[in-house]
Amino acid sequence: MSSSTTFADAAPAPRHAPPILEIVNAVHAYDGVVALDNVSVSAAPGEFLTILGESGSGKTTLLRLISGLEKPYRVGTLKLEGVDVREVPAFQRNCTTVFQNYALFPHMSVGANVEYGLKVRGLPPKEREARAREALRLVQLQEMYDRKVHQLSGGQRQRVALARALVPRPAILLLDEPLGALDEKLRVDMQVELMQLHKQLGMTFIYITHSQEEALTMSDRIILMRKGKIEQAGPPAEIFDSPISSFAAKFMGVDNCFEGELDALADGWASVSVGGRRIDGRWTGKAAPKLGSKVAVGMRAEWLQLADTSPEPSTGHNVLDCVAEASIYKGKYLDRTVKTPLGPLKARIWDAASSARNPSFVRWKKGDCIVMNA
Numbered sequence: 527m528s529s530s531t532t533f534a535d536a537a538p539a540p541r542h543a544p545p546i547l548e549i550v551n552a553v554h555a556y557d558g559v560v561a562l563d564n565v566s567v568s569a570a571p572g573e574f575l576t577i578l579g580e581s582g583s584g585k586t587t588l589l590r591l592i593s594g595l596e597k598p599y600r601v602g603t604l605k606l607e608g609v610d611v612r613e614v615p616a617f618q619r620n621c622t623t624v625f626q627n628y629a630l631f632p633h634m635s636v637g638a639n640v641e642y643g644l645k646v647r648g649l650p651p652k653e654r655e656a657r658a659r660e661a662l663r664l665v666q667l668q669e670m671y672d673r674k675v676h677q678l679s680g681g682q683r684q685r686v687a688l689a690r691a692l693v694p695r696p697a698i699l700l701l702d703e704p705l706g707a708l709d710e711k712l713r714v715d716m717q718v719e720l721m722q723l724h725k726q727l728g729m730t731f732i733y734i735t736h737s738q739e740e741a742l743t744m745s746d747r748i749i750l751m752r753k754g755k756i757e758q759a760g761p762p763a764e765i766f767d768s769p770i771s772s773f774a775a776k777f778m779g780v781d782n783c784f785e786g787e788l789d790a791l792a793d794g795w796a797s798v799s800v801g802g803r804r805i806d807g808r809w810t811g812k813a814a815p816k817l818g819s820k821v822a823v824g825m826r827a828e829w830l831q832l833a834d835t836s837p838e839p840s841t842g843h844n845v846l847d848c849v850a851e852a853s854i855y856k857g858k859y860l861d862r863t864v865k866t867p868l869g870p871l872k873a874r875i876w877d878a879a880s881s882a883r884n885p886s887f888v889r890w891k892k893g894d895c896i897v898m899n900a
């Protein structure tokens with residue numbers, strides 16, 4: 527690894543720089559269980575790329591292929607900084623990993639933990655210490671150099687693990703659910719710190735999480751994985767607003783999803799028959815299916831409006847009759863469930879005082895209704 531630059535030298539990569547990571551058609555299986563099924567991923571220098579997915583979707587396997595901890599069963603291209611690393615062992619790859627369980631030596635000092643990798647590489651003690659102190663300053667633990675790891679809190683341990691991964695000044699930092707073991711408040715604080723660190727260092731971060739909220743908050747781009755394949759990839763706003771499938775929509779928190787038959791599709795707008803009703807919405811799916819095919823319709827709870835009386839007719843809205851079912855108080859908002867010809871719909875009410883008392887209609891903008899692959 528290069529030691530000619532310091533953290534302070536970090537500068538943003540030039541626009542249109544070649545990818546720092548390139549994976550083409552990676553396949554991997556464990557004892558016949560397919561973990562990665564022809565996955566292709568690239569990352570730009572300085573990008574914050576998040577791999578999002580449920581448990582078992584292949585996120586960690588992908589990270590281990592990049593770090594060299596796992597050798598892929600088959601891969602077309604595996605390049606770091608433009609160099610083929612298929613035969614390069616983990617310790618010679620210019621990337622380091624931060625693990626969820628920290629993987630620190632508990633009875634060694636913070637300084638010794640952070641310096642460990644540099645010691646293995648044979649760096650002299652003075653340089654090791656200077657670099658460890660600099661990395662600890664980055665994670666705001668400059669006072670903790672001599673403290674034993676077992677005397678630290680969970681959040682402090684994760685910072686030490688981060689400093690240890692940063693100290694070799696890798697081109698890519700791999701983070702495997704690094705905040706998973708922290709409590710809610712600390713996790714939110716650490717998200718902000720990681721984003722600041724990423725900006726300050728200009729380093730490429732590849733971040734694994736199963737939390738859509740974490741992915742949306744932190745990333746330049748999200749790759750959503752499903753059963754070893756990429757379901758959808760794009761900037762957070764794109765995946766949030768325009769999921770391509772009911773799987774992506776549900777993962778991104780779209781509360782109401784129904785299956786229906788495609789009646790019409792033109793100019794980015796679709797009409798769908800669901801439960802004997804016609805619903806219109808924005809087409810956000812991939813390849814356009816044939817008319818009559820099964821598609822999915824989705825709407826977020828906060829997009830729905832409930833009314834006691836029939837709303838004014840509007841060509842820009844979908845309207846359904848409904849019967850009130852349940853109401854759950856959530857503090858900041860109220861979640862109300864209504865029975866409709868489509869099935870039960872969840873509506874989120876932020877202003878409970880002015881909400882319909884006994885709703886018999888639900889409406890939402892056609893632009894706030896998404897139609898996608900089932």
Ligand SMILES: Nc1ncnc2c1ncn2[C@@H]1O[C@H](COP(=O)(O)OP(=O)(O)OP(=O)(O)O)[C@@H](O)[C@H]1O
Pocket residue numbers: 556557559560561579580581582583584585586587588736
């Ligand atoms: N060492 C292993 N031996 C056998 N099967 C494995 C091994 N590691 C992973 N798998 C299997 O490969 C698939 C992908 O696992 P992977 O750990 O990459 O998923 P993940 O998305 O990171 O999950 P999690 O969020 O739970 O860590 C799963 O079906 C898992 O059970």
